[in-house]
Amino acid sequence: MGQRTVAETIREISRRHLEENNGILLGQAVTAVGWVNNTVPNVEGIIELPMTEVAGAGIAVGAAMVGRRPIFVIRFQDFLILNGSPLINYAAKSKELHGRSTPIFVRALASEGIGPVHSGVLHSIFMHFPGFRVCSPMTPGEYEQAWRVFMEHDDPMIVSEHRDSLQNTDEMEDATHEKADITLYTISSPRFAVGRAAEMLHKEGIICNIVHIVWLKPFEVMGRYLEPLSQSKLGLVIDASFEICGASRSIAYELTNNTGYPVKALGLLDKTKCLCPPYQNKVPDTQVIYDTVMNILQ
Amino acid sequence: MRSPTFNVPPNIAKQFPSELSLTMFERMCMFRYFELGVIDAVIKKEITYPVYLSSGQEAVAAALSTEIRDYLIFAQHRAHDVYLTFGGPPERLRDELLGLSSGTSQGKAGSNCLQYHENGISMFGHHGLIGENVPQAVGAALGSGKNTVCIFGDGAAEEDYVFAAMGFAATHKLPVLFVCIDNNLSILTTVDVRRSWSITDVARSLGMPAVDVADDPWAVIYHTRALSNNLPAFINCYVCRGYWHVGIGIDATPEWDRYKKVEEELIRLGHEEAIRVINEKTRRFMEELWDRELLLKPLEK
Ligand SMILES: Cc1ncc(C[n+]2csc(CCOP(=O)(O)OP(=O)(O)O)c2C)c(N)n1
Ligand SMILES: [Mg+2]
Numbered sequence: 001m002g003q004r005t006v007a008e009t010i011r012e013i014s015r016r017h018l019e020e021n022n023g024i025l026l027g028q029a030v031t032a033v034g035w036v037n038n039t040v041p042n043v044e045g046i047i048e049l050p051m052t053e054v055a056g057a058g059i060a061v062g063a064a065m066v067g068r069r070p071i072f073v074i075r076f077q078d079f080l081i082l083n084g085s086p087l088i089n090y091a092a093k094s095k096e097l098h099g100r101s102t103p104i105f106v107r108a109l110a111s112e113g114i115g116p117v118h119s120g121v122l123h124s125i126f127m128h129f130p131g132f133r134v135c136s137p138m139t140p141g142e143y144e145q146a147w148r149v150f151m152e153h154d155d156p157m158i159v160s161e162h163r164d165s166l167q168n169t170d171e172m173e174d175a176t177h178e179k180a181d182i183t184l185y186t187i188s189s190p191r192f193a194v195g196r197a198a199e200m201l202h203k204e205g206i207i208c209n210i211v212h213i214v215w216l217k218p219f220e221v222m223g224r225y226l227e228p229l230s231q232s233k234l235g236l237v238i239d240a241s242f243e244i245c246g247a248s249r250s251i252a253y254e255l256t257n258n259t260g261y262p263v264k265a266l267g268l269l270d271k272t273k274c275l276c277p278p279y280q281n282k283v284p285d286t287q288v289i290y291d292t293v294m295n296i297l298q
Numbered sequence: 299m300r301s302p303t304f305n306v307p308p309n310i311a312k313q314f315p316s317e318l319s320l321t322m323f324e325r326m327c328m329f330r331y332f333e334l335g336v337i338d339a340v341i342k343k344e345i346t347y348p349v350y351l352s353s354g355q356e357a358v359a360a361a362l363s364t365e366i367r368d369y370l371i372f373a374q375h376r377a378h379d380v381y382l383t384f385g386g387p388p389e390r391l392r393d394e395l396l397g398l399s400s401g402t403s404q405g406k407a408g409s410n411c412l413q414y415h416e417n418g419i420s421m422f423g424h425h426g427l428i429g430e431n432v433p434q435a436v437g438a439a440l441g442s443g444k445n446t447v448c449i450f451g452d453g454a455a456e457e458d459y460v461f462a463a464m465g466f467a468a469t470h471k472l473p474v475l476f477v478c479i480d481n482n483l484s485i486l487t488t489v490d491v492r493r494s495w496s497i498t499d500v501a502r503s504l505g506m507p508a509v510d511v512a513d514d515p516w517a518v519i520y521h522t523r524a525l526s527n528n529l530p531a532f533i534n535c536y537v538c539r540g541y542w543h544v545g546i547g548i549d550a551t552p553e554w555d556r557y558k559k560v561e562e563e564l565i566r567l568g569h570e571e572a573i574r575v576i577n578e579k580t581r582r583f584m585e586e587l588w589d590r591e592l593l594l595k596p597l598e599k
Contacts, residue, residue, distance in 0.1 A: 024441060047440065050469070055433040055462035062437020065422060066370070070441070089427045090434065098403045098413050098423040 007166040009140040010039040010107070013147045014071055018045035026060045027073030027107075036073055036109070037166050053082035061086040064104040064156070065094075077108045077160070078120040091156040092131030101154035105147070110162045110240065112189065112283055115275035121188060121241040121268075121283070123160035127217045127250060134217040136160040136188045139171045142214050160216075162189040162240065174224065175210040180232040182293060183209040185225070185255070185263075187216065187247055188240035190284050197289035206297060213237075216247050221258050229255060235263035236296065240283040243267030266292050299496075300482060300536045302554040305510055306517040311563050314516055318364055320572055322515050323564060325360040325383040326557060327573075327580045329353075332388050333378060335588035336395060337546045342590075345395050349409040352379040354540030355479055357556045359383040361515035362447065365522045366475065370446040371421040372435035374428070375410035376479070380449055381421060386414040388587055429457030432476070436463045439472040445529070449477045452534075453484030455497040461504065467530040468505040475525065476501065476532040480510075481539040486549075501532035508532035513556050 004012075017023035018041065026047040030040045040046065049056040060072040074083055083106075091102040110121045126132050133155045137143040150157045172191060175198070176183075186194045191212055198208040209228040229235050235255055239248035248265035255263040266289070271281045284292070311319060333353045339345040352359070356379035363383040373380040381391055386402070394401025395409055402414055403423060413423030422438070424431055428451070435448035454460055455478050467474045478497055482489050501508035507528050509521050513535050525531035538552035564573050 050462070050466060052459065052462035052466065055436075055459035055466065058430060058433025058459055058463060059437035059440060059466060062434035062439075063441030064437075065434060066438045066442040066444075068441040085427065086430060086433065090425055090430055093425055094423065097407050097411060097425065100413070100415070100423070 003169060004140050005167050005169050006138070006140050006143055007037055007039045009143045011041050013143070014039070015041035015043055017069070017071060018043050022068065023071065024063050024068045025071040025073065026056065026063070027075070028056065029075065030073050036075060037163060039166065040073065053079055054085055057083040058086040058090075060104055061091050061102055064091060064102045065100075069103050069105065069151070071105045071107060074106065074108045076118045076120070077110045077122045078117045080108055080122045080125070084125070087156060088126075088129050092129055095131065095154070102156055103150065103154045104156045105150050106156065106158045108158060108160055110160065110188070112164065113280055116272050119273045119280070121160060121162070123158060123188070123216055124241045124246040124250070126158040127247060128245075131155065132217060133157040134160065135215050136162070137214055138162065138165040138188065138191050139168060141171045146214070160188060164189045164192060168192075172212050174212060174228070176228045177207050177209060178231070180207045180209040180228065181234065181297060182206070183211055183228040183232045183235040184289070184293070185211045185213055185235060185237040185251065187213045187238065188283075190238045190240055190289065193284070193286045194238065194289060196286045197293070200286065200290045201293055204294070206293065208293065213251065216251070219251060219254055221254055225255060226259055229259050229261055229263070233261045234296070235261065236293065237263060237265050238284050238289060239267045241267055242270065244270055264296055299510060302512050302536075302556070302559070303514070304512040304536055305521070306512050306514040307520060310514065310516040310520055311567060314519065316567070316569065319516070319564060319567070320569060320576065322360045322364050323560060323573060324576050324580070325363060326356050326560065327576050328388070328583070329356045329360070329379050329382045330557060331580050331584035332382055332391070332587070335392070335584050336378070339395070339588065340546050347395065347397065347408045348544045349395065349546065350376040350378070350544055351541040351546065352376045354552055354556065355379060355481060355513065355537040356383065357513045357515040357560060358477065358479060358518050358535045358537060359449075361518035362477065362522060365519045366445070366447055366526060368418070368445065369475070370435070370438050370442065370444050371419070371449075372431040372438065372446065373412070373421065373424060373449045374431055374451055374454060375424055375426050376451070377412050377424065377449070378409070381412045381414060384421065385417065385419055386412070386421065388584075390414070392587060429454040429460045432457070432460040433463035435474055436467045436472060439467065439474045440470060443473070445473045445475070447475045447477060449479060451484070452478055452480040452482060452489055452497070456484075456493060461497070461500050464501060464506070464530070464532070465504045471530070473529040475522070475529055478532070478534040479537055480534050481537050483539060483543070485543045498532065498534045506530045506532055508534070510534045510536070513537040515560060
């Protein structure tokens with residue numbers, strides 16, 4: 001442990017599923033352009049889909065309906081707007097409507113800084129619809145856990161991956177302090193920036209708890225989330241997706257509701273992610289997290 | 299193109315054994331009486347959810363049900379005929395329409411989302427999103443390797459994901475029989491208003507055998523037999539919808555009445571007494587199925 005990257009973990013899970021589980025993996029250009037950042041194994045059971053986003057997702061859902069537990073690879077999360085219909089309208093609804101589940105593991109990769117339709121993080125949309133499990137694993141251990149949960153249950157699962165995490169080998173522990181001023185809850189790629197932001201804030205005499213969130217839905221309000229907040233009495237949820245109607249605000253609301261303490265949200269601005277700086281509307285980085293906390297505490 | 303005799307070989311009914319013809323008719327008859335019961339229950343406000351009737355179109359499903367066995371079934375929203383002719387129990391469908399927990403989806407899904415997964419039948423539920431069953435059928439054939447029949451409407455045929463999925467089936471030579479129930483209507487808009495192209499031509503250009511045929515059930519069997527050895531394949535069947543898109547109203551007399559034509563043909567073939575017996579037996583069975591006193595009991599709960 002500690003040696004394997006997230007990418008290697010995904011590749012190994014996929015290999016096991018295809019070779020030992022009668023699994024199937026579908027996606028576009030999965031065997032070209034570097035095998036999706038080296039996350040796809042070169043084994044039998046890989047189906048190259050043509051550029052038919054809606055039909056492709058429907059075909060993957062059909063394979064799930066006959067029990068193949070497909071891994072459906074989406075190279076850029078923005079395409080989920082097209083892929084979404086069979087997932088939302090069929091896979092997520094079939095269990096409640098018909099008592100028949102449609103377990104499909106949707107690997108949705110996010111990126112940063114490559115323009116308006118390749119830099120999106122769309123997990124919030126899927127939290128909105130009943131029937132999904134939604135998670136955003138950023139470490140090898142978290143990814144293994146996500147897969148375990150998928151195999152132990154029969155729900156369709158949206159796995160919000162981020163390319164910034166693929167070379168990561170480290171697990172990330174929560175950091176809590178007795179006299180913290182604020183608890184920072186982080187989701188997706190901002191998790192890699194929050195530690196440095198907390199160090200900068202520490203230099204200003206501000207002590208931050210850091211709590212990592214992997215499971216977005218169902219969002220289980222547990223002691224690990226509530227205890228640091230009941231001590232710091234102030235929280236901030238930081239996410240890589242848009243703030244309006246997004247995971248950050250939704251989870252902030254849950255935490256406030258459960259504790260009565262104010263919890264703020266920090267996600268993307270309500271602006272298009274253009275290709276060129278300074279119009280990229282980037283994911284909250286160290287500086288933005290630092291500035292936001294300073295503002296809140298003023 | 300569209301006519302009651304299109305691509306129907308002359309004297310085709312004669313080429314089939316009587317037993318098969320009568321089985322087919324029995325299924326059509328059972329289905330017709332069932333939907334008459336539905337209409338009555340809607341009038342009496344026992345069924346309060348929307349119903350999508352297939353009366354008028356049922357000859358195609360009845361024909362297919364005698365010809366293709368052990369296929370995975372992916373039908374669309376208008377599928378009472380598919381469900382019943384392929385052997386789904388009428389009482390389970392009745393209960394689904396009544397919203398009872400003994401229905402095919404515990405009374406949660408209703409008329410346009412039928413499923414049945416017992417007694418060797420694998421009919422997957424639709425959710426009412428037109429055309430969604432086509433990529434699913436293709437994915438199911440890909441995932442299972444099993445023969446699959448996918449039944450959809452002339453409106454569904456226009457969905458972008460429908461011919462994309464048919465193309466995938468052609469590329470991967472998947473064992474899918476695509477059947478378009480072409481009633482010339484998407485709700486109330488006729489095909490000529492909606493598009494200039496033929497889905498049969500599209501299927502052909504994707505590389506699969508494809509035919510247009512009227513809903514003469516013997517002709518449907520004849521063409522299905524030829525196509526089912528060469529899957530994926532496509533068959534577009536001209537049919538006439540008897541009732542409204544949704545609900546029990548009638549707008550106009552349909553262009554043709556296939557049920558009557560089949561009856562006439564069977565009489566011509568000397569089966570008058572047999573169809574009288576089938577009619578009588580089925581009528582009595584359906585009267586019991588829709589018996590008011592029995593029905594009202596669960597409804598009172
Ligand atoms: C994706 C989608 N678009 C539109 C509708 C609305 N709608 C429901 S049924 C229907 C007509 C479908 O026509 P067809 O496929 O020919 O089936 P038919 O009703 O004639 O049996 C339409 C447009 C829908 N349910 N789903
Ligand atoms: Mg139609």
